[in-house]
Amino acid sequence: xxxxxxxxxxxxxxxxxxxxxxxxxxxxxxxxxxxxxxxxxxxxxxxxxxxxxxxxxxxxxxxxxxxxxxxxxxxxxxxxxxxxxxxxxxxxxxxxxxxxxxxxxxxxxxxxxxxxxxxxxxxxxxxxxxxxxxxxxxxxxxxxxxxxxxxxxxxxxxxxxxxxxxxxxxxxxxxxxxxxxxxx
Amino acid sequence: xxxxxxxxxxxxxxxxxxxxxxxxxxxxxxxxxxxxxxxxxxxxxxxxxxxxxxxxxxxxxxxxxxxxxxxxxxxxxxxxxxxxxxxxxxxxxxxxxxxxxxxxxxxxxxxxxxxxxxxxxxxxxxxxxxxxxxxxxxxxxxxxxxxxxxxxxxxxxxxxxxxxxxxxxxxxxxxxxxxxxxx
Numbered sequence: 001x002x003x004x005x006x007x008x009x010x011x012x013x014x015x016x017x018x019x020x021x022x023x024x025x026x027x028x029x030x031x032x033x034x035x036x037x038x039x040x041x042x043x044x045x046x047x048x049x050x051x052x053x054x055x056x057x058x059x060x061x062x063x064x065x066x067x068x069x070x071x072x073x074x075x076x077x078x079x080x081x082x083x084x085x086x087x088x089x090x091x092x093x094x095x096x097x098x099x100x101x102x103x104x105x106x107x108x109x110x111x112x113x114x115x116x117x118x119x120x121x122x123x124x125x126x127x128x129x130x131x132x133x134x135x136x137x138x139x140x141x142x143x144x145x146x147x148x149x150x151x152x153x154x155x156x157x158x159x160x161x162x163x164x165x166x167x168x169x170x171x172x173x174x175x176x177x178x179x180x181x182x183x184x
Numbered sequence: 185x186x187x188x189x190x191x192x193x194x195x196x197x198x199x200x201x202x203x204x205x206x207x208x209x210x211x212x213x214x215x216x217x218x219x220x221x222x223x224x225x226x227x228x229x230x231x232x233x234x235x236x237x238x239x240x241x242x243x244x245x246x247x248x249x250x251x252x253x254x255x256x257x258x259x260x261x262x263x264x265x266x267x268x269x270x271x272x273x274x275x276x277x278x279x280x281x282x283x284x285x286x287x288x289x290x291x292x293x294x295x296x297x298x299x300x301x302x303x304x305x306x307x308x309x310x311x312x313x314x315x316x317x318x319x320x321x322x323x324x325x326x327x328x329x330x331x332x333x334x335x336x337x338x339x340x341x342x343x344x345x346x347x348x349x350x351x352x353x354x355x356x357x358x359x360x361x362x363x364x365x366x367x
Contacts, residue, residue: 024260025260026260029259039253039258042251043249044249045243045247046243063268070259090271095271
């Protein structure tokens, strides 16, 4: 009886998935927008039609229907360094935050997983050690990320699962950038 | 009283004691986690659960773009831990059944305590009502008004109170109450 009750309690506790910061946002911004000294946040409040378009593209709606793009600029002329997005991916094991940066040509400059959860952190870290995020570099907004597939056999099942979730975050960032940044 | 914990076999008393202490430990860490991720004030709970949709309840007819400058230090501002609708659905799905099982376990302990039928009914009601209030507060905060955060705080404290009352009463009656008063 006690074993049963303890197992039940343990199951409940295992579902508590507090978020942990893997990389602070300012550190991620400094790495992904190097040299930028001015920053701007562009909030895109999606209409129903545009929200539907994004949902059709990547089966996702941003929180509160708002996409935020952060651009970094440099020097007196305000030359564009790049643009980044923080994308949240909800998994059954808690949320991930994937930060995706684009260079001035619109290609992916870099990806950093900025948040995970207590439970998923070791799986995410194993996927990162296997080189997950380096595989996103250079992707164009019309590409489909498939970095997770390249890790098959190199990592365990759970890190592979998390890699797929990171793929999902990158795909959302690419679609959002393609549909609502490049064209506006 | 359906059975009498104060007269139960010592193994049953020990089982109940271990169960209550385990729940106490879990609730202690639960409180710690709430402090870390949602806080205990109505303002912080509302920041966790209320939708910013409240300020813009309907999507605009056409997409609106707003751009504003920001500083590097603003990236560092700690965003409140937010639970959106999808996550609240998942939390409710996962936590409510478990809260129900915990309430049921505590209610079974209540059935073995010496107390009036009315007190027993009130205590069992408290054990089940507390998690309902907790999650009702979260949903109402999200979809009706941030002021309902009070309900979540009340539910959380009611859960703690229910556990505390059952634990103190059970430990007292099982281990400290003298036999002559127990009979």
